[in-house]
Amino acid sequence: MITRVDHIGIACRDLAASIAFYERTYGFSVFHQEVNEQQGVKEAMLRINGTDDGGSTYLQLLEPLHAESPIAKFLERNGEGVHHVAFGTADVVAETEAITGTGVRALYEQPRHGTFGSSINFLHPKDCQGILTELVQSPVHE
Ligand code: CMX
Ligand code: CO
Numbered sequence: 740m741i742t743r744v745d746h747i748g749i750a751c752r753d754l755a756a757s758i759a760f761y762e763r764t765y766g767f768s769v770f771h772q773e774v775n776e777q778q779g780v781k782e783a784m785l786r787i788n789g790t791d792d793g794g795s796t797y798l799q800l801l802e803p804l805h806a807e808s809p810i811a812k813f814l815e816r817n818g819e820g821v822h823h824v825a826f827g828t829a830d831v832v833a834e835t836e837a838i839t840g841t842g843v844r845a846l847y848e849q850p851r852h853g854t855f856g857s858s859i860n861f862l863h864p865k866d867c868q869g870i871l872t873e874l875v876q877s878p879v880h881e
Pocket of ligand 1: 853
């Protein structure tokens with residue numbers, strides 16, 4: 740079951756400049772920053788609100804680490820903007836299986852490492868109404 744919106748992923752060219760925009764415009768602040776080599780990104784999570792299942796909702800600002808990053812390819816094609824939508828679930832394996840059972844392609848056979856040590860998978864944008872969709876299982880599910 741999908742229980743919430745976990746985050747909206749936003750592609751940017753300059754992480755510091757993007758963070759500064761969200762700080763001065765909306766008063767959001769950085770909750771967490773990390774580099775994820777496997778995903779090819781330098782990222783910042785800006786926490787927006789808590790949710791009733793104990794999780795939170797974030798904006799995920801994503802700067803490419805190198806030219807082969809999926810974010811670099813996206814920026815080249817589309818410029819800065821919304822890159823993906825991520826839904827939270829208590830069980831990413833079961834949720835991926837349920838969704839692929841409806842005919843939607845998952846990008847990975849097994850979940851991979853996401854922000855905060857979460858487990859993630861992606862659903863192909865061409866099967867999801869044009870939206871790259873991420874499934875996220877938080878490391879500790881409250
Ligand atoms: N949103 C919507 N559509 C997208 C898209 C996106 N973010 N990225 C690509 N597409 C579209 C392309 O425009 C293309 O459409 P057309 O065929 O109509 O031109 C189609 O998908 C396939 O494009 P492609 O060139 O074959 O594939 P790409 O090399 O662009 O790869 C994808 C697309 C989704 C497989 C790749 O970006 C990927 O593996 N993403 C998952 C990992 C990721 O995005 N990591 C960064 C975020 C990490 C995090 O959230 O923690
Ligand atoms: Co994400």
